[in-house]
Amino acid sequence: xxxxxxxxxxxxxxxxxxxxxxxxxxxxxxxxxxxxxxxxxxxxxxxxxxxxxxxxxxxxxxxxxxxxxxxxxxxxxxxxxxxxxxxxxxxxxxxxxxxxxxxxxxxxxxxxxxxxxxxxxxxxxxxxxxxxxxxxxxxxxxxxxxxxxxxxxxxxxxxxxxxxxxxxxxxxxxxxxxxxxxxxxxxxxxxxxxxxxxxxxxxxxxxxxxxxxxxxxxxxxxxxxxxxxxxxxxxxxxxxxxxxxxxxxxxxxxxxxxxxxxxxxxxxxxxxxxxxxxxxxxxxxxxxxxxxxxxxxxxxxxxxxxxxxxxxxxxxxxxxxxx
Amino acid sequence: xxxxxxxxxxxxxxxxxxxxxxxxxxxxxxxxxxxxxxxxxxxxxxxxxxxxxxxxxxxxxxxxxxxxxxxxxxxxxxxxxxxxxxxxxxxxxxxxxxxxxxxxxxxxxxxxxxxxxxxxxxxxxxxxxxxxxxxxxxxxxxxxxxxxxxxxxxxxxxxxxxxxxxxxxxxxxxxxxxxxxxxxxxxxxxxxxxxxxxxxxxxxxxxxxxxxxxxxxxxxxxxxxxxxxxxxxxxxxxxxxxxxxxxxxxxxxxxxxxxxxxxxxxxxxxxxxxxxxxxxxxxxxxxxxxxxxxxxxxxxxxxxxxxxxxxxxxxxxxxxxxxxxxxxxxxxxxx
Numbered sequence: 001x002x003x004x005x006x007x008x009x010x011x012x013x014x015x016x017x018x019x020x021x022x023x024x025x026x027x028x029x030x031x032x033x034x035x036x037x038x039x040x041x042x043x044x045x046x047x048x049x050x051x052x053x054x055x056x057x058x059x060x061x062x063x064x065x066x067x068x069x070x071x072x073x074x075x076x077x078x079x080x081x082x083x084x085x086x087x088x089x090x091x092x093x094x095x096x097x098x099x100x101x102x103x104x105x106x107x108x109x110x111x112x113x114x115x116x117x118x119x120x121x122x123x124x125x126x127x128x129x130x131x132x133x134x135x136x137x138x139x140x141x142x143x144x145x146x147x148x149x150x151x152x153x154x155x156x157x158x159x160x161x162x163x164x165x166x167x168x169x170x171x172x173x174x175x176x177x178x179x180x181x182x183x184x185x186x187x188x189x190x191x192x193x194x195x196x197x198x199x200x201x202x203x204x205x206x207x208x209x210x211x212x213x214x215x216x217x218x219x220x221x222x223x224x225x226x227x228x229x230x231x232x233x234x235x236x237x238x239x240x241x242x243x244x245x246x247x248x249x250x251x252x253x254x255x256x257x258x259x260x261x262x263x264x265x266x267x268x269x270x271x272x273x274x275x276x277x278x279x280x281x282x283x284x285x286x287x288x289x290x291x292x293x294x295x296x297x298x299x300x301x302x303x304x305x306x307x308x309x310x311x312x313x314x315x316x317x318x319x320x321x322x323x
Numbered sequence: 324x325x326x327x328x329x330x331x332x333x334x335x336x337x338x339x340x341x342x343x344x345x346x347x348x349x350x351x352x353x354x355x356x357x358x359x360x361x362x363x364x365x366x367x368x369x370x371x372x373x374x375x376x377x378x379x380x381x382x383x384x385x386x387x388x389x390x391x392x393x394x395x396x397x398x399x400x401x402x403x404x405x406x407x408x409x410x411x412x413x414x415x416x417x418x419x420x421x422x423x424x425x426x427x428x429x430x431x432x433x434x435x436x437x438x439x440x441x442x443x444x445x446x447x448x449x450x451x452x453x454x455x456x457x458x459x460x461x462x463x464x465x466x467x468x469x470x471x472x473x474x475x476x477x478x479x480x481x482x483x484x485x486x487x488x489x490x491x492x493x494x495x496x497x498x499x500x501x502x503x504x505x506x507x508x509x510x511x512x513x514x515x516x517x518x519x520x521x522x523x524x525x526x527x528x529x530x531x532x533x534x535x536x537x538x539x540x541x542x543x544x545x546x547x548x549x550x551x552x553x554x555x556x557x558x559x560x561x562x563x564x565x566x567x568x569x570x571x572x573x574x575x576x577x578x579x580x581x582x583x584x585x586x587x588x589x590x591x592x593x594x595x596x597x598x599x600x601x602x603x604x605x606x607x608x609x610x611x612x613x614x615x616x617x618x619x620x621x622x623x624x625x626x627x628x629x630x631x632x633x634x635x636x637x638x639x640x641x642x643x644x645x646x647x648x649x650x651x652x653x654x655x656x657x658x
Contacts, residue, residue, distance in 0.1 A: 068449065122646050123653065125599055127397075127452070135586060135638030142631030248456070255453050262449040293471045300464025306457030307443065314447050 014258025014266055017312050018273040021256070021305075025280040032287045044162035049279040050173045051078070051231040055250040056257070056271040057180055058223035061216035062126070063254060066196030066263030069119070069126030072247055073133030074224055079141045079243025081107050081228035086150035086238030095153035100229070108225030109218055116217035120210055134247065141240040150238035159233035169230050176226050180268045183219060192216050197264030252302060253278045256309050281305065343596035343604075346647060347611035354618045362625030370621065372503060373494055378617040379510035380492075380572070381587055382610060384565040386517060387437070387558020388588040389609045393534045394551060395601025396451040398558045400440055401588055403459030404433055405581030407466035408566025413480035413576025414470040422485050430563050436462055437559020441552035455555075467578055480576030492571035506568050517606045530554065534601030590637055591616055594644045 035041050055074055062071045081104050089095045089103060111133075118129050151157070159168050183189055194202040195212040203209050231243065257274030259266025282298055290297050358365040384401055391398045408429050415425035440458050444451035470480050490496045496504030521527035532540040533550045541547060562581075569580050595612025597604025616637070623633045 068452075070452065118642060122642070124642060124645050128593060128599065128641060128645050131586060131589065132638040132641040135634045135641070137638075139631040139633070139635030139638065142629070143635075251453060251456075255450075260450075261453060293468050296464045296467035296471065298464075299460050300468065303457045303460025303462070303464060307454065307461065310447055310450055310454055310457065311443075314450075 013316055014260075014313065015270055015273065016258075016316065017309055018257050018270055018277060021277050021309070022273055022280065025277060025284060028284050029280060032284055036283065039165060040163060043165050043167060045279065045283070046165065046170050046173065047160055047162040047167065047230075047234055049276060050169050051227045051234060052246065052249055052253060052278060053173065053272050053275040054176055054223050054227035054230060055246045056253040056275045057176070057268055058220045058227060059250050059254050060259060060266070060268050060271045061192060061219045063259055063261055064196045064263060064266060065192050065213050065216040066199055067119075067126055068261065068263070070130070070251055070261060071115075071133075071220060072127065072130040073115070073137055074220075074227075074250055075244040075247030076134050076137035076141060077108065077111055077224050077243075078228045078231055078246050079240060080111075080137050080144075081225060082232050082235075082243055083141050083145040083150075083238045083240050085228070085232055086152070087144050090151060090153055095155075097153075097155060100153060104225040104229055105222065108223075108228070109221035112217040112221035112224070113214070116214050120213055134244075138241070138244055141243070145238050145240045148237060148239040148242070152232050152236045156233050157236060160236050169233055172226055172230055176223065177268075177272065179222075184268055188212070188215055193264055195264075249278055250275070252306055255306060255313075258313055260313075277305075278302075343647075344608055344611060347595060347608065347615060350615055351611065351618065354615065354622060358618060358622045358625065362622060365621070365625060374617050374621050375507045376492070376494060376504055376572070377620075378613050379504075379507045380565055380569060381584070381591060381617060382510050382514065382613045383506075383561050383568075384584045385588045385591045385609050385613055386513070386561045386606060387554070388592050389595075389597055389604070389606050390530060390554040390557055391451070392592050392597045392599050393530045393601060393604065394554055395534050395599070396444060396551070396554075397589070397599065398440065398455050398555060399452055399585065400436065400455040400459030400462065401558065401562045402581035402583070402585040403463035404436055404559055404562035405566035405569065405584055406578040407463050407581075408433060408563040409570050409580050410470045410480045410576040410578050411466050412567050412570050413482050413484070416484065417480065417482040422488070426567060429567055430560060433559040433561075433563025433566075434556050435559070437556040437562075438552055440559065441555030444555070445548055445551040463578060470576070479578075482576070484570060484574050488568075488571035489574065490571075492568040493574070494572070496571075506571075514606065514610060521605055531602055534603075536602070586637075587616060590641060593641060 029036050033041075036045060055078060058074055059071055062069050084107060085095075085100065085103065089100060115126075115129055115133060118124060119126050122129075152160075161167075191202070191207045191212045192215065194205075194207050195209045199209055202212075227246070228243075231246075232238075235242065253274035254266075254271050255261065255274070256277050257266065257270030257272070259270055259274075281301060285298050285301065286294070288294075288297075364370055384405060387398055388401060411432070412425055412429050415428065416422065420428070436458065440451075440455050443458065444454045447454055490498075490505065491509075492504050492506040494504065496506075498505040498508055521530065529540070529545045529550050532543065532545050533547050537547055540550075562584075565584070566581060570576060573580065591612040592604075592609050593599065593612070594615055595604065595608035595610070597608050597612075619636070619640070620633060623636060628636070
């Protein structure tokens with residue numbers, strides 16, 4: 001019991017950098033943009049940040065299960081579910097909550113099962129499979145809906161206003177985060193981590209690595225589905241291209257949260273913190289008057305923060321290993 | 324890892340490699356035949372010239388991606404370096420910097436970014452994807468800020484492009500009176516040099532050694548760090564050259580000019596048959612992959628497919644192509 005401290009610190013040390021970064025960002029936000037800390041401010045922030053948190057949580061199990069697997073197609077999949085929802089359900093009048101939930105969950109999960117099947121049985125590196133998924137889906141999205149148009153289902157239209165903290169989007173976020181923490185307490189989650197840390201060793205020790213990989217993708221599908229739902233609530237319409245930007249944003253958030261792209265180490269809490277960091281950075285930058293170069297400043301700072309946080313994580317890992 | 328794989332590099336490797344290239348060439352022949360039959364004017368000189376020109380840009384941009392793939396790594400900064408080189412060069416012209424000096428500045432900038440990429444991603448093994456992406460973001464953001472100072476057209480740099488640069492890489496460009504843009508000939512020359520170096524010199528073989536089995540490479544005194552840094556430096560230089568010549572092609576600086584090269588360089592490498600796991604393939608294969616992509620694009624455009632559908636077709640093509648020759652061994656066989 002006395003020596004309990006070090007393993008626990010090692011398990012959570014990847015959270016030190018994101019927590020520190022969030023603290024700094026919140027301090028800056030307090031000075032630069034106190035309106036963020038009003039009811040409207042927090043309500044709006046939740047609406048905007050929820051799709052990113054859920055998309056980052058969708059990436060997390062796929063990265064954890066290893067083989068250098070990052071789901072590059074998470075953004076286009078989000079867009080696909082969004083345009084399909086607007087085009088196939090709302091326009092034909094089948095957009096009751098039950099059909100919508102059935103549609104988003106089956107679209108997300110079926111796609112991920114297909115990807116997992118190719119990765120496991122055709123044995124191609126995950127990055128190539130999801131790259132191909134990115135290209136196919138971003139093409140298909142534009143065929144389904146050639147420009148931003150359409151409307152979200154009627155019962156969802158008030159969701160995006162963000163005038164109170166306790167919006168339906170907030171409850172979805174809480175439900176999914178709770179689901180993640182229950183999931184991460186299971187022994188199945190441990191098997192995902194073992195598979196990601198060393199697949200051969202896990203296999204040799206009786207871990208069902210195929211089941212772990214399928215499971216990781218199914219969970220990712222569920223999170224992508226809910227990310228797409230809250231994204232639809234955020235934009236209130238269908239958009240064939242905007243979803244693609246979530247791929248890079250979610251990967252950045254994941255890395256900021258301290259999850260290693262090599263697999264086997266990291267976790268969901270880091271991903272949530274990372275996504276909040278990304279939101280705070282863009283929010284704070286938007287309070288400066290950069291005029292026409294605002295987008296470039298955001299891009300540059302995202303890049304610099306990404307590189308620096310990778311280096312910090314790397315240094316801290318070395319220090320812990322040296323202890 | 325994979326000490327069991329290293330024994331295969333003898334005759335087996337030679338056969339497998341030639342089978343991959345043959346497969347690519349067979350695909351090329353099928354595509355050309357299909358284009359000839361289905362698209363009127365496909366084999367006209369105008370169309371061939373424009374395909375060669377586009378292939379030269381993609382081919383140059385893919386050199387670095389090939390070298391990184393041989394090491395088992397990846398360079399995601401290519402599109403951003405291309406876009407940055409494009410607008411920075413246009414900006415330098417506008418500020419009255421002598422053209423040769425301007426090109427040198429951009430080229431050196433590309434090499435410096437490549438070295439940074441190489442050093443950082445060598446230090447953070449296995450994170451090259453996100454590392455190079457981060458560096459790319461920083462570079463493209465900074466160069467856009469730099470060129471936007473005192474301009475209202477954010478992201479675009481308008482201005483006069485010198486006649487000689489347009490001659491190098493615009494569709495109507497000529498070389499010593501011949502009706503072919505010089506960039507095509509430059510690409511062919513660079514390709515011959517690269518293939519010769521990779522096949523014949525100890526330096527070139529070093530890439531295969533490091534990518535195939537790094538522990539063995541270290542034992543025969545090949546510096547992994549040096550190989551790694553040079554691969555990324557060449558990638559940065561070639562991306563800068565692609566970006567600069569694209570300015571001659573389009574006639575105006577636009578940062579988004581590099582965007583298509585993010586996935587197409589990767590696709591050219593993979594379709595050509597170079598494994599992203601390292602140690603297998605080469606620039607000759609990438610040339611085949613480049614030509615497949617360009618001819619397929621021309622064919623799809625000729626058939627009236629939209630850009631979106633072209634992307635979807637590329638995506639559908641990648642998995643079966645890779646499945647033919649770049650499958651990882653079954654987990655049971657790896658223990």
